[in-house]
Amino acid sequence: SATILAACMFGSASAAELVVGFSQIGSESGWRAAETTVTKEEAKKRGVDLKFADAQQKQENQIKAIRSFIAQGVNAIFLAPVVETGWDAVLKEAKESEIPVILLDRTIKAPEDLYLTAVTSDQVHEGKVAGDWLAKTVGDKPCNIVELQGTTGSSPAIARKKGFEEAIAGKANFKIVRSQTGDFTRTKGKEVMESFLKAENGGKDICALYAHNDDMAVGGIQAIKEAGLKPGKDILVVSIDAVPDIFKAMAAGEANATVELTPNMAGPAFDVLDAYLKDKKAPAKWIQTESKLYTPSDDPMKVYESKKNLGY
């Protein structure tokens, strides 16, 4: 009919609907899965047509996805960048197509005019909170630490290492004796922790495990138990993300502290995008989300119950 023809010609309803391409890193951790769930929910709530692409933690897949979003002529691109570098060329293409890019949960090393803003937590602070907790808990006893780093070259891995080292700087009794990437996954975290245990007298010389995310900590806890030691007691366990399973481990006395990272980076990102599309005023370069320390005194099973249905 004439109405439908007019709608098709002038795209009446769809004109109001924003189309946003989201290049997601993958599903390497519970936190990442929750971020995907929350982002899709936020888009639905706002009537945004979200084009979703999972890169299986490969940068080349993210670059391909961004090029595809540009070809589709999306209104904006959300990018959770797996690593800090290698984005200039593809972000220049987005800029040439006048498609604003917003970074979610990780940052990049690139000219700031190549992205509108970054919505992330303060990852140096997260590492510092973890290190301060350990320093306070251990006091001046000798403490050999093993560290499971996040994905090599990613902003959280670089920042969380820096923050933790700041916290123990100048304290001669603390020493990071082993440090290696577990790529933010449980499997790799367990594998690397097994090698740490073997290398450190079966784990008897290890005082604490610092993992850049809870998933690697959960893998490490498994390895510590299989080595016949008590995680949370023989080896203290501190990590970041505050996913449900770390609270289960805490309730079982197998984990000691985690630093909360909200999976909702998309809410603030959509708000910034709306404002920008209305008045074309550039927002702040960094929208910072909050972090919070949790320990077993925070009723871990209650926290677990409150988080377990949030898409982790």
Ligand code: GZL
């Ligand atoms: C941090 C985020 C990290 C999470 C991990 O903002 O990029 O990536 O801490 C995830 O669980 O893999």
